[in-house]
Amino acid sequence: MTLWLILLALNYSSWALLCLAVARHHRQHFGAEVSVRRSRLLRLGGWLTMLAAWVISVHWRGWDIGSVDWCASWMLAAIAWVLLQPYRPRFARWLAFVGGAASLFALISFLSPTLF
Amino acid sequence: MSEIPHSHLKRRQSTTARFRWAVASRTAAALFGGYLVTYASAALLTVVLPMSRINRAVTASLLSFVVWTAVAIWVFAARSAWRGWWTLLVAGAVMLVLAMTWRDYGMRP
Amino acid sequence: MAWLHTWAGLIVSWVLFAIFLGGTLACFDKELDYWMRPALHQLAPGPIAMDAAATTLREMAPHAETLYLRPPSARDPSIHGFVFEPGKPTIDVALNPRDGTRIPPTVGGNFFFVLHYNLQAGTPGVYLVGLAGMLMLLALVSGVIIHRRVFKDFFVFRPQAGGQRAWLDGHNLTGVLGLPFHLMIAYTGVIIMMSTYMTAGVQIGYHGDLAAYYAALSSTPHPVEQHRLPSRVASLNKILHDAVQRLGGPAQYLEIEHVHDASITISALAAGNDEVAGGRRNLIYDGTDGHFRGESESPPAAYRTYQFLSGLHRVQFGGAAIRWLYFLLGTAGCVMLATATQVWIEKRQRKAEAAGLRSGYGLVRALNIAVIAGMPLASVALLWANRLLPGNLAVRASWEAQSFYAVWLLATIWAVLRLRRGKPWRELFGMTAALLLALPLLNALTEPRSSLLASIVDHDWVLAGVDATALALGLGFAWLAWLNTRPRKNVRRDARIGAASASSHAARPREKSA
Numbered sequence: 043m044t045l046w047l048i049l050l051a052l053n054y055s056s057w058a059l060l061c062l063a064v065a066r067h068h069r070q071h072f073g074a075e076v077s078v079r080r081s082r083l084l085r086l087g088g089w090l091t092m093l094a095a096w097v098i099s100v101h102w103r104g105w106d107i108g109s110v111d112w113c114a115s116w117m118l119a120a121i122a123w124v125l126l127q128p129y130r131p132r133f134a135r136w137l138a139f140v141g142g143a144a145s146l147f148a149l150i151s152f153l154s155p156t157l158f
Numbered sequence: 159m160s161e162i163p164h165s166h167l168k169r170r171q172s173t174t175a176r177f178r179w180a181v182a183s184r185t186a187a188a189l190f191g192g193y194l195v196t197y198a199s200a201a202l203l204t205v206v207l208p209m210s211r212i213n214r215a216v217t218a219s220l221l222s223f224v225v226w227t228a229v230a231i232w233v234f235a236a237r238s239a240w241r242g243w244w245t246l247l248v249a250g251a252v253m254l255v256l257a258m259t260w261r262d263y264g265m266r267p
Numbered sequence: 268m269a270w271l272h273t274w275a276g277l278i279v280s281w282v283l284f285a286i287f288l289g290g291t292l293a294c295f296d297k298e299l300d301y302w303m304r305p306a307l308h309q310l311a312p313g314p315i316a317m318d319a320a321a322t323t324l325r326e327m328a329p330h331a332e333t334l335y336l337r338p339p340s341a342r343d344p345s346i347h348g349f350v351f352e353p354g355k356p357t358i359d360v361a362l363n364p365r366d367g368t369r370i371p372p373t374v375g376g377n378f379f380f381v382l383h384y385n386l387q388a389g390t391p392g393v394y395l396v397g398l399a400g401m402l403m404l405l406a407l408v409s410g411v412i413i414h415r416r417v418f419k420d421f422f423v424f425r426p427q428a429g430g431q432r433a434w435l436d437g438h439n440l441t442g443v444l445g446l447p448f449h450l451m452i453a454y455t456g457v458i459i460m461m462s463t464y465m466t467a468g469v470q471i472g473y474h475g476d477l478a479a480y481y482a483a484l485s486s487t488p489h490p491v492e493q494h495r496l497p498s499r500v501a502s503l504n505k506i507l508h509d510a511v512q513r514l515g516g517p518a519q520y521l522e523i524e525h526v527h528d529a530s531i532t533i534s535a536l537a538a539g540n541d542e543v544a545g546g547r548r549n550l551i552y553d554g555t556d557g558h559f560r561g562e563s564e565s566p567p568a569a570y571r572t573y574q575f576l577s578g579l580h581r582v583q584f585g586g587a588a589i590r591w592l593y594f595l596l597g598t599a600g601c602v603m604l605a606t607a608t609q610v611w612i613e614k615r616q617r618k619a620e621a622a623g624l625r626s627g628y629g630l631v632r633a634l635n636i637a638v639i640a641g642m643p644l645a646s647v648a649l650l651w652a653n654r655l656l657p658g659n660l661a662v663r664a665s666w667e668a669q670s671f672y673a674v675w676l677l678a679t680i681w682a683v684l685r686l687r688r689g690k691p692w693r694e695l696f697g698m699t700a701a702l703l704l705a706l707p708l709l710n711a712l713t714e715p716r717s718s719l720l721a722s723i724v725d726h727d728w729v730l731a732g733v734d735a736t737a738l739a740l741g742l743g744f745a746w747l748a749w750l751n752t753r754p755r756k757n758v759r760r761d762a763r764i765g766a767a768s769a770s771s772h773a774a775r776p777r778e779k780s781a
Contacts, residue, residue: 046588061422106543106575107585113447114592120444121599124424188405200467209569212483215468216569219461220576223454227404234409257471264471 045102048145049112052095053119055142058135059088061123071131091142092116098149183239188230191246196226198253205257205264214264277611277631279406281638282386282399284604288642289383290452291597292376294582294590295733297342299376302733303653304361306370307344308717309725315339317346317503317521319367324348325526328358334523338507339364340538342729372664373653378671379646384460387668397457397464404453410442418443431613434606441603448596449603455580458573484570487549487563490530497529501557509559510535510550519546523554531555534563543584544575605639633683633691640695641678643744647702648674650737654713696748703741707734 061067063084068076076084095116100108126134203218229246236242257264292299301307317336324334328350337347346367350358359377361370378387385392421443424436442449457464462480473480482489503521510518519538525531531554539546549563566574578584582593612632652670656663678695685691711718722730 057422064422067422103585104541107541107589110543110579111585111589111592114589114596117445117448117599118592118595121440124422124440124444127422128424128426197465197467200465201471204468204471210567211472212480212567213569215472215480216484216567216573219465219468220458220569220573222465222467223401223404223457223461226401227408230405231409231412257467261471265474 044148045099046111046115048148049095049099049115050119050122051141051145052091052098053112053116054123055138055145056088056091056095057120057123058138059084059091061127062135063088067127071135180239184233184236184242187239187242187246188233191243191250192226192229192233194250195229195246195253196222198250198257199225201257201264202253205260211265211267277608277635279399279402280604280608280611281635282395283403284601284608284638285386285642286383286396286399287597287600287604288646289379291594291601292379292646293383294594294597295736296376296380297340298729298733299379299650300345300361300373301343301729302717303373303375303650304345304370305658305714305717306363307361308714308722308727308730310344310365313365315346315364315504315507316367317507320346320348320362320364321367321503321523323362323367323369324350324358324360327360328352328355332524332526334526336503336521336523338518338521340517345370371658372661374649374664374667378649378668393460393463397460400453400456403449404457407442407446407450407453411446414439414443431610434609434613438603438606438610441599441606445596445599445603449600451579452600455576459577459580461573484566485563486566487534487551490525490532492525493529495529496527497531497555499555500531501533501552501554503533506533506535506552506557509552509557513550513559514548516541525554529555532560533557538583540584540586543578544571545578545583547571547574608635608639629686630683633686634679636682636686636691636695637675637679640692640699641675641682644678644695644699644702645671645675647699647706647737650706651702651709654709690751693748693751696744696751700741700744700748703737703744706737706741710734 062071063076063081065076065081068074068081096109096112099112099115102108103111123134123138126137200218200222203221204214207214207217209217233239233242233246236245315338317338320336321334324336325331327348328334331350331352333351335349335351337349339346344364345361346364348358348360348362360372361375362368363370381387384396386396388395420439424440426433426436428436462469462477466475469475469477469480473483503523507518507521510521514535514537517538517540518535520536522534522536523531524534533552533554535550535552537546537548537550539548547565551560551563552558553560565571582590612635615628649667649671652667656666660666681695682691685694707719711720715721717730719731719734722728722734
């Protein structure tokens with residue numbers, strides 16, 4: 043169950059980052075033009091989060107089922123972000139931030155016994 | 159891929175009856191001509207693929223639906239319905255004849 | 268190619284909608300099976316009566332050579348018996364796992380599964396579904412090629428734009444974001460039945476000998492007949508127990524071959540729920556004394572690929588969570604198809620209004636409502652019929668199915684009659700919502716020991732899940748009905764986002780092709 047939430051939250055955050063990296067959507071959300079540097083950072087963050095979600099999924103469930111899990115939650119997260127965005131933009135961004143932060147925290151607390 | 163025939167068709171969209179016949183003809187070509195080419199390609203692949211017999215038969219069947227998709231889309235992008243028809247019929251017939259000629263080779267284990 | 272995408276249009280969308288909704292519900296076919304068989308609820312703990320079940324099955328099909336028994340699983344506690352005899356209807360019965368007796372019949376969640384692969388129309392239905400699946404594959408690939416622009420508008424959804432624009436956004440949203448799923452489902456869907464649709468491999472490689480082809484696929488050699496009766500028959504209970512030990516996990520089926528011959532052989536196929544491609548290990552036992560003979564070889568590599576692809580489609584792996592994801596993505600597919608028909612209809616609205624009422628456009632609109640709002644209503648009616656029909660009725664299963672069709676027909680008539688005066692969308696969605704929300708109540712009244720409350724107390728999460736899902740879906744349909752009561756242009760909630768996308772919408776050239 044935790045794995046599903048982590049997967050959904052990470053994929054959701056990665057879509058949010060990738061979306062905000064697009065000039066048009068950045069303008070919609072923040073009313074300001076996005077700088078090239080900021081756009082590049084957002085995009086990189088988005089792809090890395092997505093990759094991290096896949097690695098976690100495969101690590102936990104094996105390459106075949108893990109990839110299916112990741113792919114399904116990846117699509118659902120995208121639909122969730124795109125649906126939330128026009129109705130509740132602030133909540134959509136807040137969810138991406140909190141979800142991403144919480145799942146990173148959960149991951150670190152999972153891994154810490156093996157790390158230290 | 160679709161640019162030229164697309165604009166080509168747009169112009170005709172006003173002459174509705176003719177447009178509808180063109181659609182019907184291409185649809186029939188994609189379904190029946192497409193199935194012929196697909197069937198023939200699966201038959202030929204069952205003969206030529208470098209694997210054991212059961213693997214050849216299954217792989218050919220798995221690939222056949224990809225072939226059908228590609229062929230059907232090509233028909234709708236082809237310059238004319240007529241051109242789509244004869245290309246499919248010739249390609250299908252050639253592959254089928256080849257497969258039937260080497261049928262015994264296709265039955266190797 | 269835009270016309271290929273549009274042409275694969277209305278009627279195919281309706282057929283595909285029925286297939287998609289059936290498939291989405293069939294994600295939980297076994298859970299629905301269980302819900303629809305109250306005789307299985309609150310079973311006393313005890314051993315699994317595989318031998319008694321085999322006896323029942325043998326009495327039902329005295330001449331069958333091969334019997335299949337599916338032992339109880341976490342999703343469905345019944346023993347399922349299957350017999351496939353050429354020229355006779357397939358036997359598929361649920362048996363009581365404690366004494367092997369038959370359970371009062373029901374179509375079960377299996378109804379939706381059959382609807383999904385042949386529209387309840389036998390072999391012609393299998394071909395029709397295959398054709399629809401192929402057309403979906405074509406619509407998806409041509410959709411990607413002609414709508415390359417939608418990838419640029421990946422994150423765009425403008426509900427406030429209203430009318431066709433919003434429907435098209437909704438179609439693109441569910442179509443593009445769910446694209447990997449839809450492509451996979453369409454391709455693996457036609458693949459599953461490939462030996463029916465594409466016979467070239469068998470014709471050329473095996474001279475059309477289907478039996479030889481299947482024999483090559485299954486790596487288990489068939490036993491040689493000895494033409495005398497078996498001296499004794501081994502205990503299936505013991506064999507199942509041994510197989511579970513050796514496999515280190517559950518068995519999916521026991522196959523009993525040569526039932527009436529001394530060469531009787533029993534094999535146990537691993538469930539393999541931890542692999543997408545499903546079980547690969549197959550244990551073989553002697554059917555007379557039950558000793559373990561050995562394990563069959565792995566299936567051929569290409570066939571393993573086939574099993575992987577069909578496994579992706581049938582989601583028997585990875586537990587309930589992945590089935591929920593498929594359920595949600597299947598719902599997204601239903602929305603993609605429903606919005607597609609809506610775009611198709613709105614595009615033609617002006618033309619049809621000019622042509623007047625006799626253009627048949629009204630009928631098309633009514634039929635669209637009948638398919639998209641009527642089928643969910645009929646599906647819930649099936650569950651109601653299951654609880655309302657008396658349990659000892661011999662023809663119960665067929666009455667359940669007929670109530671599904673009857674309600675769908677009534678919904679169609681309703682949509683036709685109410686199209687001009689009433690609001691058939693809202694009314695049918697509202698009825699579906701009411702039936703769904705009242706389903707746990709009906710369940711509690713007719714089967715008090717299976718009620719939502721009782722199943723939560725018993726920790727029976729499968730049973731509680733069906734009732735809880737009915738409540739959640741009921742709220743969803745109530746929301747849909749409520750959406751249809753409001754005038755469409757007043758959806759704007761967030762002024763800033765709305766203004767920004769409205770202006771960018773105006774600046775863009777209108778998309779012509781849908």
